[in-house]
Amino acid sequence: MSVTANSLPTGVQVVQNLPWRWGVQGKIFIIGGLGFMFDAWDVTLNGALIPLIMKEWGLDRSTAALMGTSNLIGMALGAFVWGTVADRIGRKKAFTWTLLIFSLFTVAGSLAPNFELFALFRFIAGFGLGGCIPVDYALVGEFTPTKQRGKVMTAMDGWWPVGAALSFFVSAMVMTVFGNWRLILLSMVLPAILVFFVRLHVPESPLFLIRKGQDEEARKVIDDLVLRTGTPKVEYTLPSSNEVPRLSAGSIGEQLAGIWKFSWKITAVSWALFFTILLVYYLALTWMPSILQQAGMAANTSLFMTAIMAAVGLVGVIAAVAIERVGRKWILGVTGPLSGFILVLVAWSLGTPSTAIVWLLVFGFVVQICIPVLYAYVSELYPTELRGSGFGWASTISRVGAGFGPVLFALYWPVIGLANLFLIATGLVLLAVIFMAIAAPETAHQELE
Template sequence: MSAAPSASVPTASEVVANLPWRWRTQGAIFVIGGLGFMFDAWDVALNGFLIPLLSDYWNLSVGQAAWIATANLIGMALGAFVWGGIADVIGRKKAFTLTLLVFSVFTVAGAFSPAFGWFILFRFLAGFGLGGCIPVDYALVGEFTPKKHRGRVLTAMDGWWPIGASLCAFVSASLLNVGDWRLIMLVMIVPALLTVAVRFGIPESPLYLASVGRYAEADAIISRLVERTGAEVTTWTHESPNGDRRHSGADIGVADTAGTSSTAGTSCTSGGADTAGSTTPEPAGMTTSVNQQLRAASGQLVQLWQYSAKTTFVSWSLFIPCC
C-alpha cells in the first residue's frame, strides 16, 4: 500500500509553473509559438501590397478592393473566437499545428485563384486558420512558461508582430520586380510550412493532458521537463474534478518518495483509501466528452459577450485611439 501524498507534495501545475527557465526548453516553445504571431502580422501587412496589385489585375472598384483585407480580417476575428474551443476539444498541440496548416493551405489556394470571388473565399479561410494563432499560441506558450517569467514572455509574444510586418515589407518589395502578386503570397508560405513541420515535434501541454485525465502522458512530459531544466522535483500530484488525487513521480533516476515505482503515475488515492498495483491506472469517467467540451467553450463565448459597462468602456478606450 502506498502512502497518500502529503500536503507538501506539489501539484503537476505547480511543478510546471515553478520550473527554472531554460531557452532550450521553454524558450524554444516561445520562439516556435511566436512565429505564429509573426505570420499574423506578415499576412495582415500583405494586404497593403495585394490591394493595389489585385485592383489592377482584376480591374476592381474601390468597394471590391476593400474586400481583400476585409475578408481576411473577418476570418481572423472568427478564428480567434473559435480556435480556443477547438483546442479544448482536440488538444493544444493539434490546434497549435492546424492553425498554421489551414492558413498555409488556403493561402496557396488563394495564390492560384481563377477569379476574384474565389480569392476572397480563400483569404477568409486563410484568415480563419491564422486567427487561431492568437488564442492557441498564447495558451500553449503560457502553459509551458514558469509563472516567474510568464508575464514577460507572453508580453514578448507581441514583439513578433513588428518582425512579421517588417519581413513582409522587405520581402514583398524585393519581389515586385521579379514576379506578380502570386509570388509574394507563395514566398510567405515557405517558412510557414517549415514552422508547421517543427510544430509537429512540440509536446502536448501536460496541463491539458491532466485536465482530460491523460495522466500517464502528462507525467511523461513533466518528467522530461524536469530533467531538461535541471529541477529537483521527484513527486507531484494530479487532482481530478471529483477531488481524487493521483500521486506521481518523475522518472529521473531519483527514488519515488511514496515508496513506489519511479515511473510517473504510480498510485491513485480516493477518499483516503489507497489503490496500488497498476503503474498508470486510467480512472473511469475522467475523459471529458466532446459534447461537454463544446458546451464549455460555448459557455465561455456567451460569458465573453455578456454586457459589462466596465469592460465596454475599457475596450472602447483602447480601440478609439487606434482609429
C-alpha cells in the same frame, strides 16, 4: 515524518516553478512566436496586395478592400472557433492545424483566377491563421514559469512588428525582382510549412492532458521538463480534471453572459479600447502603401517605407517594459490618441515626403508601445476563469472593426479627405481612453485574481 498528498505540490505548480531554459521553454516561445509572426505577416499583407490586385482585376478601392475584410473576418471567426477546438483535440494538434490550413489556402489564393475566389481563399486562410493567437498564447503561457510569464507574454508581442516588417520587405523584394504579386503569397507559405513540421515536435500541454484525464501522459511531459531543465526530481500530485481551466470558456452565450455579468463597464472598456486602437493600427497597415503611392512614391519604395515603419515598432515593444513601472491606464491614455494624431500629421505632410516618412516612423514606435500595454491591461481586468474569454472577445471585436473599417475608409477617403478620416479615428480612440479613465481600474502592481 511522512509527507501527505495534500502537502505535495501539484504537477502544474512544478511546471510553473521550473527555471527558464532557452533550450526548453525558449523553444516553445520561439515556435509559438513564429505562429504569431505569421498572423502579423498575413494581416499586413492585405496592405501590400490591395494596390496590386486593383491593377490586376481593375477594381476600385472599396471593392479591393473587401479582400482585407474577408481575411480579417475569417481571423475573427478562427480566433473563437480554434480556442474551442484546442480544448477538444489538444493545444499541440490545434497549434499545428491552424498553420496547415493557412498554408494550403494561401497557395490556393495565389492561383485564384478571379477576385471572388481570391477573397474566399483569403477568408479561409484567415480562419486557419486566426487560431494562432489564442492557441499560441495558451500553449506558451502553460509552459512558461510563473516568474518569467509576464515578460515572456509581453515579448510575444514583439513577433508582431517582425511579421509586419517581413511582410512588406518580402513583398517589395518580390515585386522588384519578379513583378508578380502571386509570388508574394507563395513566398510566405514556404517558411510557414517549415514551422508546421517543427511544431510536430512540440510536447502537448500537461494542463490539457490533465484536463482530459490522461495523467500518465501528463506525468511523462512534466518529468521530461524537470529532467531537461536540470531540476531535482520531486514528488507531486495531479489536480483533478475539473480544476484545470480550459482555453475557451464554453459556448458563445456562456462566454458573453459571463464577461458582461462580471462587469459591463470593464467589458465595454475592453471592447472600446481594442476596437479603436487596433482600428487605427490596421488602417495604417492596410492603406499606407496606397497612400504613399498616391502621393507620388514608387510602389516598391512605398512597401519598403511601410516595412520600416513596422520594424521600428519592435523598439516600441521593448519600450513597453515600462508598464511595470508606470500605470497601464496612463500609457494607454497618452499613446492611444497620440498614435492616431501622428497619422493625421502624416496625411498633412504628404506634400513633403521626407517629413511624412519621419512621422510614419514615429507612428510605428508609438503604436507599438500602446498595443502590448493594451493586451496586458485587458487580460488583467478579468479574473482567471474569464481571462481567456474576456481577452478573446475583445480581440474578436477588434478584428471585426478592422475588417469593415478599411472599407468605410476607402468609401469616404475621396469625400472628406485623408487627414479628416484619421482625425475621426483619433477622436474614437480619445473617447475610449476617457471612458477607460472613468470606468476601469488600474491593474499595475495589483495581484491578479
